[in-house]
Amino acid sequence: MKKFLILVAATAALTAAAIFTPALAQLRVDVTQGVSQPLPIAIPDFVGDPQAGANIAGVVRADLERSGLFRPLDQKGFVERITNINTVPTFGSWRSITAQGLVTGQVTQQPDGRLRVDFRLWDVYGESQMLGLQFFTTPENWRRIAHMVSDAIYERITGEKGYFDTRIVFISETGPAVKRVKRLAIMDQDGANPIFLTNGSYMVLTPRFNPTAQMIAYMSYIAAKPRVYLFDIETGKQEVLGNFPNMTFSPRFSPDGNRVALTLETAGNSDIYVMDLRSRAIRRLTSDPGIDTAPSFSPDGRQIAFESDRGGSQQIYVMNADGSGQRRISFGAGNNGTPVWSPRGDLLAFTKQQGGRFTIGVMRTDGSGERLISSGGRDEGPTWAPNGRVLMYSRSLGGGAGSQIWSVDVTGRNERRVLTPGSASDPAWSPLIQ
C-alpha cells in the first residue's frame, strides 16, 4: 500500500519540447469513424539505458497496438538502426518497411538518480518531426512515463487526448460462484501493477473514481450492512458514506467531486439521493414506487441519467440534478439500464437486456441514435475512458465461470479483453491522472 502511494504521488515532471517543429501534419488518424487499417508505426527500443529503453518502448508499442489505431512494426525488419535521437532519421529506409510514423527515444540516468526520457515522433512521409518531449522521473516510475509518451503520440496523431496514463478500479473475483470472494482492486489501464485494496472478508461491488482519481466510492457488505463507502487511496482510509438506516448502493461522483449520487432502499423501494460531501446534506431526487437507481451525472453536473422501472420495465431516464424534469429517454426494445454519461457529454453508454442477451450500447442523450457495440451477450456495466472514445465493461462467462473485463471503441470496433489478475468485474476508468 505504502509503495503504491508513493508511486501515485510521484508525478512525472513534463518539461517543454526539445526541438518542436509544428509542421502541418500529414500523419493523422480519425478516431471518430474507427479504423480498419491501423497506422503502421515503427518504435525501436529507446537508446541509452538498454533495459529501461526496451521496457519503455515495449509499453508504448503495447499501448498503441491495443488502441486499434496503430500497428507497431516488428523491430526485426528495421533497416536503419537508431543510435542518436538528435540526428534526423533516414526517412526512405523507414518508408521501405511501410512505416508512416517513427518514434525514437533515449533513456539516460541522471547524476541525481532520476531517469531522463527524450522522444521524438517523426512523420516518415512528411519527413518532419511532429513532436519532441522530455520527461524526468524516478526509475521505478518508468511505466507511467511510457504511458505519457503513448498519450502524447496518440494526441499528436489523432487530435484527441490519450487515455493510457490512467488506472482502472475493479472487483477481483475468486472462488466458486456460490461462494464468490470479491475484493476491491486497482491496476493500470493495461493491467499492470494490480493492487488489492480490501482483503475479501466482505463483499464489495460497483467501485467508482472521483474526478481526481484519489477517492473511490463503492458498495460494501461490511458487517452484513450493505452501504456505500468512500476509500481514500492516499491514506488507505475507508469510511461509510452518511448514516443511512438501510441499504445504500450504486454510488457515482459528481464531475466536481463534491457530491455523490447514490440509491437508498427504504421498505423495499429504491430511490436516488445526492449527498454533498462537505456539508453531508442529503437531498432526495426521486420518490416514486418504482426502482430508481444507477445515477450518473452529465459532465457539466447539471443533469443525472438513471434507470427506473416506473413505466413497467427497466428503462433510462434523465432528470435535472435537483430531481426536477424527470423524463424517460429510452424507448428501444428490451430493458435498458446502467446509463453512464460520456466525459464528452455527447453520449450515454448503457446495458441493454433483450432476448436473454446483455449488450453494451450507446445512445445520444435524448435517447436517439441507439447503437450496440459489444458482442459478448453477457456484458454489463460500461465505463468510459476519459477521452470518451473507448469503453470497458464486465463480461460474465456464464455457468458460474466468473467474469472478465473487456474494452471496445465507441465505434464498436476493436473489442478485446483487458488482462486482469484472475476473474474481474465492475471496471471503472479513472480520469487522466494529474
Add this chain to the structure above:
Amino acid sequence: MIRFSTSLKFAALSAVLVLGACTHKQEAVTTAPPPAAPAPPPAPAPVTSSIIPGSAEDLRVNVGDTVHFAYDQYNVEESDKALLGRQAAWLQRYPAVRVTIEGHADERGTREYNLALGARRANAVREYLVSQGVSTGRIETISYGKERPICTSSDEGCWAQNRRGVTIVSGGANS
C-alpha cells in the same frame, strides 16, 4: 411457473428430510425430480432427535426457510403463503428469535437493478410475516441481488432456485 417452483421447494424439503439434516440443500434441489402431484399440506414437523426445537436448524429443516419468486416479480406467491404462515407461527412460538430475510435475484438483470429487486423481495417476505403477527422489530432484511446464487447453470431450473427469499435466524434461537 408457480407450480414448478412449488414442486422444487417441496422436493427440496422432502429430500433433505430423507437424506438427513446434514445433506447439502443445493444438491438435493438439483437432483430431486419434481413430484407429479401437488405436494401435500405440510405435516407437523417430523422432528428428529438431533434438531433442537427453536433452533436455526429447526426453522431451516422443519419449518422451511426459502420462498421463490417469478421472474422480475416480488409478490409472495400463493403457494408460499402456507410456508410463511408456518414461519410466522414458529416465530411466535419462539419470541426471542430475530431473523434476517435475504432477498436474491437470478442472473437476468443488471447488478444494481438486482440489488433493488432483492430488496423488494426481502421486504415482501417481511411484510407477509408482519401481516401474520410477527413484530417488525424482529425482522431485518438484506439484499444480495444476483451476487449469491445457489445454482449456477444458465437455465430456468437454476434461475427459479436463485429467485428467492431466505429467512435466516440472526439471534435469540435455542442452540
